[in-house]
Amino acid sequence: MAAKLTPPSEDYPRWYQEVIQRAELAENAPVRGSMIIKPYGYAIWEQMQSVLDGMFKDTGHVNAYFPVLIPESFLKKEAEHVEGFSPELAVVTHAGGKKLEEPYVVRPTSETIIWDTYRNWIQSYRDLPLLINQWANVMRWEMRPRLFLRTTEFLWQEGHTAHATKEESHEETLRMLEVYARFAEDYMAMPVIQGEKSEREKFAGAVKTYSIEAMMGDGKALQAGTSHDLGQNFAKAFDVKYQSAEGKEEYVWATSWGVSTRLVGALVMAHGDEQGLVLPPRLAPIQTVIVPIYRGEEQMATVLEACSKMEAELKAAGARTHLDDRDQFRPGYKFNEWELKGVPVRIEVGPRDLEKGEVVLAFRHNGEKKTLPLEAVAKEVMSVLDEAQKGLFEKALKLREERTHSVDSYDEFKERVNDGGFFLCHWDGTTETEEKIQQETKATIRNIPFDAPDEAGECMVTGKPSARRVIISKAY
RNA sequence: CGGGGUGUGGCUCAGUUUGGUAGAGCGCCACGUUCGGGACGUGGAGGCCGGAGGUUCGAAUCCUCUCACCCCGACCA
Incomplete structure (x- = not known):
């Protein structure tokens, strides 16, 4: 923790690795390309999950869970799909001490098992639309793994919907792309560009693929979410038909859409700086951190008492707050550590402040400090966090426009x-x-x-x- | 799969050329002094040197085999 970070301007990939390790987001696992997501990194993912899950529910979706193992033959039913994914499949050939009759694929995505299931669930136009999301892990054997951005196993959500008409499925595809854009911009404070993927870049098995693209701190692009119009490709491959109100048998129309733990990497690269991570308040696991400053036992008691009181008030006001009362570190050390971890607002409480009945707020996204009366902190904290959220978005937008x-x-x-x-x-x-x-x-x-x-x-x-x-x- | 490189306490690395029984910094533990931007002192714990075999009185060091990881290329998004 003592040494400084490699500046992003000097070696961006190295800076990225260091931020992830030192902010304790994740570390490499024994199996190449797989990662251990540490509590602080996972807490960010949990924030993302919770917001996204709410947005999916608000747009009429429900959650379900499908198995991680898929019979190999399922993958082969959609020609483009198998061609696109077979190079990166992990396959289970043995189980229970015996060689399996048919190998099982560890899901790289769940279209095949889901459409095999939907065949049994859909008979009538009355069963449509079917709007299901799944939170799951998937595995793609990548050759060039990178923490969060491209790991062999990653966590994601995948929505799989079935519709009666082409128009409806197309609408759904765009609706969910818009949900992703709203999430990226309003919660991650990361401006994105919505658009259609070229024929060459589209999802294996899709008719059309749409994406949101964000600019990272080094000017490179990151695909932050995708939404696919699958047409009738999977319905035909898995023979999923419904009877229309007119009594005709029709293939259903499908979509799928997903975002993954890659978004955690996006957050790091969209906002991070020389000091480390910069988290948008709406997704930060810790929104305000209180750092007490004192000399000697007597001051310690007074200061910590004021801090605990403030912690309770801030929590009551709705801010996710942590009081860093560790006695083994000095304030300067803590300032650096919480900056590295990207906490949006730091509240410094020392004897000098308490005498004046004030505290100092320090903002992570612009480095500014501001003094507030003790009793105003809890009242203003939410609007202060809102400002920081907006400030961060503006900053990212400006960077993108400049580049x-x-x-x-x-x-x-x-x-x-x-x-x-x-x-x-x-x-x-x-x-x-x-x-x-x-x-x-x-x-x-x-x-x-x-x-x-x-x-x-x-x-x-x-x-x-x-x-x-x-x-x-x-x-x- | 081709080319190059690296494996030594938790981390970063020295030691390998010239064999002699393992070191540093950071981190960790204890105590004390400290505490408004990454503190300091003293004491301490922790390593069959990636693995197997060989040469030798003696191997982190030499030889053979093997495994893993990293970089470049290929491949992929």
Whole structure:
């Protein structure tokens, strides 16, 4: 804890690793690519879960749980799906001391087992829509693991819905993308761009994939959530039909959508700085931390008493509060530690303050300090946290705007892409051009933003016509 | 799978070239002094040196095999 963090400007990936380890979010597990999520990291995930779960319920969804093991043959029923996922499957071949008749796949995602089940659950249009979410772990054997961003096992939620019409399923796909965008912006304080994925980047088995894309502190993009319009692909593969009001037999229309523990990594990289983590108040497990300052036993007693009182008041006011009464560390040490852990507001309570009937509030997101009368703290804490939440979002938005560029020349693009940032460019819509860009620059088309204005132009690579700009960026 | 590298207390690493029976800093424990931006002193605990085999009077060090991890490439999002 004594040494300083590697500055993000010097070595961003190293800074990221250090923040995660030293803020005690997670550590590497014995199995390559898997991680142990530590209590503080898990507490952040629990906050996320709790908010998202509420949003899913508010949009009419219910939770269920499907098994982690899926018969291998299920994966093979949807051609694109198996092709996309087979390289990264973990497969159970032995169990109970015997070789299995049919291997079981550890789920990389649950479409197959869920659609196999939905076949039995859906008979009539009256059974639709079926709106189910699942909180689960999944496993994808990644070659380049990175804590939170890409681990072999990760936690997520996956929504799987079934609808009577194409229009309804499309609406659902976009509704849930909007839910993710609201969550990212209003809770994570992380501005995102909603848009459609290119043909090449879409989910294996989907008709269309939509994503929210966020910019990280180094200017790279991170896909923070996806929502898929699955059309009738899975219904056909698993023979899921319903009888319409007119008595006709129809295949159902499907969606799936998910966000994962990757969002914890997104939080680190969206807001973190030289001091470490910066958590948005609405998701911070600890929103205010009280650090007592004293000399000698006598002062200690007085100060701690005032601190306990304040702790109770803050909790009553609705702020998640921690009193750091550890006697073995001095205040300076604690300041650094709580900054590293990203706590939004620190409250310093010392003899000098108590004499004046005040305390000092220090804000993590902008480093500012402010003095408040003792009795005002509990009254103002929630609005102070709100301000910090807004301030953090504004800061992230400003950073993104500064690092977003419209570029029309491929030469200019190639020159600037290594500096990071989002590039709004015209693209001819073909996979060939997309691949060429990736091969030559390692940047990818993040998505085709919904809110991009209609603007006729020419593809920066081929000069062919293009109707609007897409976001191109290097990505995690 | 190809190229390169690393395995030594909880962490970061020295020691390996030239074999002689294991060290430092941080962390941890105890006591005392400290405490408004990462305190200090004194004492202490903790390691069959990734694993197996071999050479030798003697191996962290040399040889053989093996395992794991990291970086670059390939692959993947």
